[in-house]
Amino acid sequence: MALSTEESGRLVALLNGQDERVTTRWTEIVTSSLRGRLSQAELRRQVQDLHRAIVASGEQGTIDLSADSAAELRAALSELSRGRARQGFSATETTISVFALKDVLAELVQEAGGTDALKDYVAFSKLVDEMGLFTFESFVRTRESLIADQAEQLLELSTPVVKLWEGVVAVPLVGTLDSARAQVVMERLLQTLVDTGSPYAIIDITGVPAVDTQVAQHILKTVVAARLMGADCIISGIRPQIAQTIVALGIEFGDIATKASLADALRHVLRLNGVETARRQPRRDI
Amino acid sequence: MERVPILKIGDILLVSIQLDMSDQTAVALQEDLAQRIVDTGCHGVIIDITALDIVDSFVGRMLSTIASISKVLDAETVVVGMRPAVAITLVELGLSLNGIRTALNVERGMELIAAAHADELDYQLDDEPDAETATP
Numbered sequence: 524m525a526l527s528t529e530e531s532g533r534l535v536a537l538l539n540g541q542d543e544r545v546t547t548r549w550t551e552i553v554t555s556s557l558r559g560r561l562s563q564a565e566l567r568r569q570v571q572d573l574h575r576a577i578v579a580s581g582e583q584g585t586i587d588l589s590a591d592s593a594a595e596l597r598a599a600l601s602e603l604s605r606g607r608a609r610q611g612f613s614a615t616e617t618t619i620s621v622f623a624l625k626d627v628l629a630e631l632v633q634e635a636g637g638t639d640a641l642k643d644y645v646a647f648s649k650l651v652d653e654m655g656l657f658t659f660e661s662f663v664r665t666r667e668s669l670i671a672d673q674a675e676q677l678l679e680l681s682t683p684v685v686k687l688w689e690g691v692v693a694v695p696l697v698g699t700l701d702s703a704r705a706q707v708v709m710e711r712l713l714q715t716l717v718d719t720g721s722p723y724a725i726i727d728i729t730g731v732p733a734v735d736t737q738v739a740q741h742i743l744k745t746v747v748a749a750r751l752m753g754a755d756c757i758i759s760g761i762r763p764q765i766a767q768t769i770v771a772l773g774i775e776f777g778d779i780a781t782k783a784s785l786a787d788a789l790r791h792v793l794r795l796n797g798v799e800t801a802r803r804q805p806r807r808d809i
Numbered sequence: 810m811e812r813v814p815i816l817k818i819g820d821i822l823l824v825s826i827q828l829d830m831s832d833q834t835a836v837a838l839q840e841d842l843a844q845r846i847v848d849t850g851c852h853g854v855i856i857d858i859t860a861l862d863i864v865d866s867f868v869g870r871m872l873s874t875i876a877s878i879s880k881v882l883d884a885e886t887v888v889v890g891m892r893p894a895v896a897i898t899l900v901e902l903g904l905s906l907n908g909i910r911t912a913l914n915v916e917r918g919m920e921l922i923a924a925a926h927a928d929e930l931d932y933q934l935d936d937e938p939d940a941e942t943a944t945p
Contacts, residue, residue, distance in 0.1 A: 713893030720913050748896035753889065753911035753918075 525587035530646045533639075535581035537631050538574060545627055546570050552623035557616055569606075569620065572599050588653050600654060601661040608665035617662045621655045682708045684715040691723045691792050692716065693785065695760075697730030705741035712745060716754045723795070724749055725788045729760030739774040746779050755795075757781070759788035813838045815845050821853040821922055822846065822884070823915070827860045835871045839878060846882045853922030854879045855915060859890030869904050876909050885925050887911065887918040 526534065538545055549570045554563055576599040583592045600621070607617040625648055632644045682704065687693045694712050698704075712724060726742060728734065746756040759782040761769070769776075782788040793800060810833055816823040822845055828834070842854065856872065858864065876886040889912045899906070912918035 709897060710893060713896060716913060717893060720917065722913060722917060744897075744900045747905065748893070748900045751896040751899055751906060751911055752891045752893070753887075753913045 525585050525590070526581075526646055526650055528584050530643060531581045531584065531586045533643055534586070534628075534647055534650075535578050537628070537635065538578055538581075541631065542574075545631070546574055548627045548630070549574070549623055552626055553620050556619045556623070557612070560612070561610075566620075569603055573603070573621070573624075576600075586650060588650070588657060596654075597657065600658050604658045604662040605665045608662050608669070614659060614662055618655045618659050621658050622651060624654075625651045678704060678707055682711055684711055686719065686721070687725065687789055688793065688798075690719075690721045690796065691725065691789065692719060692721045693725040693727055693788075695727045695730060695785075699733070700731055700738045700741055702737075702741070705738075705745070709741070709745045709748060713748060713752060716749060716752060722754050723792045724754055724756045725785065725792065726756055726758050727760040727785050727788070728758065728765070729762070729785070731765075734765050734768055734774075736772055736774060739769065739772070739776075743776070743779075755780075757788045757791060759783070759785045810834065810837065812841065815841055817845070817849055817851065818919075820851055820926070821855055821919060822849065822851045823855045823857065825857040825860070830868055830871060835867075839871075839875060842875060843878050843882065846879060846884050852884050852926050853919070854884050854886045855918045855922070856886065856888045857890050857915060858888060858895075859892070861895065862892075864891070864895045864899060866902070866904060869899070869906055872906060872909055880908075885910070885922050887921050889913065889915050889918040 546567060550563065550567045553566050553570065554561075557566070573596075576596040577586070580586050580593045580596045585592075586596075587593060588597065603620060604617050607620075628647050628651070629644060632640050632647070677698075682694070682696075684692055684694050692712070692715055694708060696708065700708070712726075715721070716724060726745065728742070731738065742758060746758070749756045757780045758776065761781055761783060780788075780791060782791060790800070811828055813824060813826055813828070813834060816825075822842065824838070824842065830838075845851070846854070854875070856875065858868075861868065872886075872888055879886045887910045888906070891911060910921060912921050
């Protein structure tokens with residue numbers, strides 16, 4: 524949907540003719556919709572950027588949002604929506620910055636009058652709609668890339684493998700365990716076993732909110748894989764409710780050692796290793 | 810035909826599999842190993858599969874067979890150096906390598922065999938005192 528050369532010319536004339544008034548009115552409408560979450564000066568700068576971009580592409584003849592000549596306009600729109608998406612504004616609050624131009628244009632066209640006023644306004648509206656849709660799309664794209672980045676970071680952050688003792692490593696699992704995460708946990712744990720040469724691993728599920736058959740399946744697979752490599756796994760941090768769920772679901776852990784707490788699991792491993800823990804007389808400060 | 814070398818370290822035979830196993834190499838390895846166990850009187854066999862990228866049902870079965878043969882000849886078999894990716898694949902395939910003991914690396918494998926052998930000696934000493942003179 525492109526504006527014809529004459530329509531673009533008239534639009535540029537309208538916007539340029541009352542340059543100051545357009546930006547002020549536009550900024551006013553946007554400011555009221557954002558309820559003071561961005562400063563007037565900042566909004567004014569953004570509006571001026573858009574204004575300049577529209578005029579610049581209009582001066583090259585027809586305004587077509589998908590054409591090469593509108594690259595600057597597209598860049599200005601995406602920069603606006605990227606900024607808003609990162610600052611946590613909603614989609615409506617973002618697109619209204621563009622749609623506010625419609626109100627401004629309506630006022631201007633009405634004042635100018637003339638026989639083609641209605642036709643012009645419809646054409647301008649269509650352009651503004653298109654710009655709004657473009658803004659919305661880049662808003663969504665920015666949000667989606669944010670979410671993807673965060674999911675990746677979460678995956679990286681949430682699966683540490685820590686060394687508890689000589690030859691004992693532990694994986695404190697926190698959060699819901701889905702297939703992707705289970706795969707990452709499994710690979711990282713097995714790699715750590717190889718790198719450190721630890722024959723014992725403790726999988727602590729204190730932070731896992733719910734254990735269903737799928738989660739249990741993932742944990743069992745990890746344990747079996749570790750066994751194949753010659754390391755023993757102990758599952759710890761089983762809360763009372765989880766124990767009940769496991770029994771109710773009929774999940775069999777077989778001969779895999781399960782302990783209530785990480786401390787119990789560590790003590791179990793140390794005993795297997797032949798390490799004695801002795802308690803000294805506690806020191807009394809009087 | 811290529812043969813897999815069998816190295817003797819103390820009381821242990823070390824087999825490091827570095828090439829893709831075919832039917833022939835597998836059979837040859839089983840024969841050679843059985844012969845070496847009898848010749849040397851070793852009590853432990855360590856099979857190192859660090860170099861193997863793929864362990865399929867064929868290699869799995871070969872390992873099981875070797876373990877069974879060694880067991881008959883009174884030698885403990887330990888498979889060492891399985892890669893994480895290999896272990897994950899085996900689990901996904903549902904292969905469990907029954908009857909095979911595993912260790913993370915050769916060192917741990919030797920400890921495992923030493924421990925198993927020590928248990929056996931203790932048992933013999935406790936149970937029948939005459940065994941001490943019988944075993945060299």
